[in-house]
Structure formats: structure tokens, C-alpha cells
Amino acid sequence: RYVGVMERFTGLGLGEADGTVDMGSDSNGGMGAPSSVDIVWLSYLEKKFYRLNVKFSSELQDKIRQKFRTKYYDWPAKRYWAFTGFVINMLPKGHVWLYVDGIGRRELVCDTLVGREVNVPLQDFDEDGYRYRKTLDAFCEGRLGDYTWAEENFKRNGLSDGLWDTYKTKYNYEIEFKFEDEKAVLDVDYLYRFLTGEFWHRDNKPMPSVLPRVREIQAGWEVGTTIYDGNFYFDEEEIIKGYAEAFKAKGASGKLMIEVSKYNNWFTIYLLVSGKKYPLTKTKIHVFRTTPQHLKEEKWPFYNNHPDIYSGDIHYVGE
Template identity: 25%
Template sequence: MKLGVFITLTLSCQNNNQMNEKFEWGETISCPPGYPVDVYRGGLQSVDGGFTSLYLGTHSGIEGWGSEGRSMSDGKKTVPNHLHVIWLSYAEDCFYEVDTDIDYEKMVKLFKQGYYTPSSSASRPEPFKEKYNRIIVGFAPGGTVVVWLAGVGRQIEIGSYQGKKATIPQDQIDQLDYPIKNIFDPEYRKNILKNPGIVPKEIQEENKTQPIPFGLWDSYRKKYNWKASFKLPDNGISKKIIFYYYNGEREILFGQSEINKYVDIPSELKWNNLKKPPIPKELKISWLNNNILYVGEIAFNEKEIFSAFEEVFREHPEGKAELIIRVNNAQDDASILLSGNGKEIWIKDSVIEIFDTSKY
């Protein structure tokens, strides 16, 4: 056998083995609050013929864009490389279809790597390995589709895709059985949007006066060169930082006390690693001060935080910035400043809560 043929066959075998490799995961769908969806048909497809349906019932999205819904088929399966779904957008009263390849190689790499996360156990303080176990497919108005890979405390965007409006032939509808046939009933669709368990009353009222913000969920995906900086009083030292981003991603990062203790923590999991994340929606930080553990939580005002980032990076889109969180001496409040590219903008409308855990 010639060497070239042997190499080709070897690579082919390796590729086939990778395509057949299985990981533990379950499927779920997501949508933004106020914009419920129902998958009519379709799901995730694998090269080996595997298929995982995304027909999972009505999803409300109450928990937020990127949040998980129900799952029907947790187990060891091959990784999908294709997405083909037809879904109903209740708020738009129309169907969309997406038929696209998805980033198989990226998902396989992440499934194999897993990730480290800080421990919350006093008896086992060492960082421990977690595995990704969810593939989430999000559907937003305008036909926006996003795929995430998620695990405990971590969610990574795999890709964004664009669906097209679809029409379901009447003869196909006539052959359907209930309950799936319900989604073709105009009264049923209206009742879904009036159901406070699916669309909360306050969102129903907002949607009456505001148009659907098409393109909003694509804008969430914009990323900037920034990092957070924490100014803690006395001898305070950060332990763990959790970021929730508007684009649906989230991550747990190791604080300085953990970095000092465990030298092998990957750089991308360190709190002070400058990278290019999206805009934060919420962050949580825990820190130690005189052997007392404090926990701070910040929920950003969407209009304010987006406006601040746009202003700081307007003239220097590839510049760098710091989001500086300075905790006061009483350790019951904090100030927030976005600084970079010659500009400083105070973030004043966030909801800030700080807890002294020794009191609970």
C-alpha cells in the first residue's frame, strides 16, 4: 500500500471515530421573555443518523434569553452537526424555518475539554472538573437562532443563525392530531399571549405599547475588549466571580485567593484575564476580608450599561476598558465606573446587594 493511501485511510478512520464519539447531553430550547415559541417539527441531526427532536412544548422564556427549558432525551449521544427546525413565534403570529450546519468541531472540542470551576465545599476546596451537558437552541423574533453549549455555571455560544419565514400547507395541517394541531388555531395563539404564566402581566402591558425590538438579540452578541476590576476595602481578596452576559453566555471565574492557591488554573478562567466578552447583565462576586466571606450581586440597567459601552468604545472600537467595582469601607454598597479610551462613565442605575455571610 502506498504511504499516501495509508495516511488517507488512517485520517478517514480517525474522522469516523470522532463522528461516532458520544457524550452525555440533553437538548432544550430558549426564547426571550414575552416572546414564547413552539417547535412544530425538527431538531438536531448527527452525521451517524442520530436525531434529537426539539418538539418540547411551549417555551415561555420567563427565566431569560439563553435559559434552559425542559429536556426529553438526556443520555449518551453523538454530537449534532446540523439543525433543521420549523417553529412558531407567537408574538409575530408566524412560522420560521432554519436549516443549517452548526459548529460540530467546536462542540466536540468543548465536550472533550470540560472546564474547571471553583469549589464551594469546605471539605473539598480544590477546583473540580465539570462537563458540558446541555445543547440549548434559542429562538428570538425576526428568525434569530442561537445555539449554546452549557454546563453547571458555564454557557458558551456555539453560533448564530438566521431563519426564514415559513408557510405550512393546509393539507399538512389537516392531517395533524392534537395537541400539536392547536398551534394552528388563531384563538389558541391569542390565549397563549394572554396567559400570565407564559407572558407575565407586566410584559403583556409593555408589549401593547412597544414594537417588537427586531435585531436586539443580535446586538447582544457584540463584544468589547474589557475586564472587571474589583477594589475591595482593607485586606479583601476576591474568591469567585460569576458573570451573566446579555447574549446568554455565563461563566464562573477564579478570584485572586484561588489563583494564589492553585497555580494550574487555565488563564481563560482567571478573573483578571483580558479578553473580549459581551456586555454583562449581572455579576456576582465573593471575597474574603478578615476571615469573613462577603457576597456582592450587581444587576445592570440595560439601557445604561449598553450606552456606557457604546460611548467608551465609539471612537476606539478595538481599544480597552475596565469596569471598576469599588466596594465601600462598610462593605454594604459599591460604586461602578467604566473607564477606557480616555473616557470615564459612572454606572449609577444598577441594583447592588452585598451580604456578610457570617450573619446568616
């Protein structure tokens, strides 16, 4: 049976609930795993309509079904969750990525689907938009007015099929913190976000050994009774070039190292592959410190190397 999309959002970024189907919302206790997609959408930047009407391969259906059946562990809550959302993410030039989504986790399950360009009368697609804007060009320009940063991004960078291939490229590496202070202990919960829009909190089993480029890390650590909460935002151009250089040898494996100084106010970040370091010096970092005394100055970052840009304003070309 067909199920309508529960939520529709524009401009939120890769994997961010752009067409989420809530798989647990059925009054009968949930729905079966999706086996096909039929969707029409308008790319405001390209001023083109696309349609994707596809039945999933048996391999993809099995993969999605297995994801919904497999639970994952939440360290802070000390409980297991299951994926409940199915995200259909429309990218430029007709590309469609599919994700499974749940509390504290999102995973990309398919990145190879491409819709075809179709002709759709604006009046049939958006009756109100046709009434007020009359033409497709005017309608798209009006809608882009709500996403000025996206339009500016397009003017600077254009649209490239190769960008999505770069984003989804995976490498064999681990992420490791190294503390100069031997008393420092990494917290039980942390968050890793990747260029693909995927993210993970800590699980009770090892993370996948093959991962995309990391985009953001949120991690806490304790030194005695003092708690540090760190946020690391990686520079897009630097990680694209850095990963490609570090892992250029076939079969290369390595680590993303985050070294924390004794006083928790200096960080050295690099890729370590075959004994060679590839520095990532453009990472934006801020850290909050919490002490038992709850000092007034703890309202502000203990360390911040990007005071001129708010973390919510850090965007990537492919968002």
C-alpha cells in the same frame, strides 16, 4: 442520525434551556456533536410559524465538537466539568441562537442562523390547541396569557432585529473589583452573566478578553471572618448606551470597575477606557453579610439599593 429534543420550554429567556438536547444521555455513553438542525416553531407574539432546516458548516461543527471535548474548572467543587447540553434558542423573526451548556457555564456558539416563515395548519402543530381555540390568533393569545410580562414588553418595545445585534456585540474589556479595605479578599468563585444569555463561573484560566455587555454579577468577598455576598444587576439601557460610548474608538480596550467602600456599603461602578470613566449609576445592588455570630439581622440584606423591586422581577427587553 436524528435526535429529538429532550426538553422544550417557552419564555425562560436567552439560552435558558429552550430545547436542550442532553448530549450525555445516550445509553451508549453519549452522542456525537450535532451537525444539523431541523425544527419548526410558532412565535406567539408574531403569530407566525418558522422552520430552520440547516446543515452546519464544517467550521461550526468543529467549534461545537471542540467545546464538548474541552473541560473547564469548577473552583468550589475543585473539579473539571464538560459541556453536556446543546441549547437551541428560538428568537423573534426567525432568529436562532445555539449554545453549549454545562454545570456553571453556558456559551453561545452560533448567532447567525435564521429560519424561514412557513404555513402550518394549527391542527397539525397542536391538536389540543386547535380543539379548544380553533384559530391561530386565539391559540396564540391564550398562550400569551401565561406570559403577561412578555406581552406587556412587546406592547412597549415591539420587536427589533437590531436588538439582537446589540446584545451580541462584544468588547475588549476585563472585570475588576477594587476594595478600599486592604483586608478584603475576593472569593474564589464568582458568576458573570451577559446579555447574550452566556454565563461563567471562575475558571483556572483567564476569561476571554472579548465579552458581551455584562448583565449580572454575583460575587463574594471576605474581610477577616466576615463574609459578604454581592449581587449586581446592570441597567439594560445604561449598559447599551454606556458600552457603545466608552468603546466607540476602533480597537478600544478597558475595564469594568466595581469599587467597594471601606465599610462595604457603598459601590462605585464604571467603565474605564483610555483613562476616562463612564459611570454606571443605575446598577441595582444588594449585599448579604455573614458574621461568626450569625446575627438575626443577617436574614436581611446588609445593603440594598432596590427595595422596591425583587431581583427575580428584573427583566430585559430581549428576554
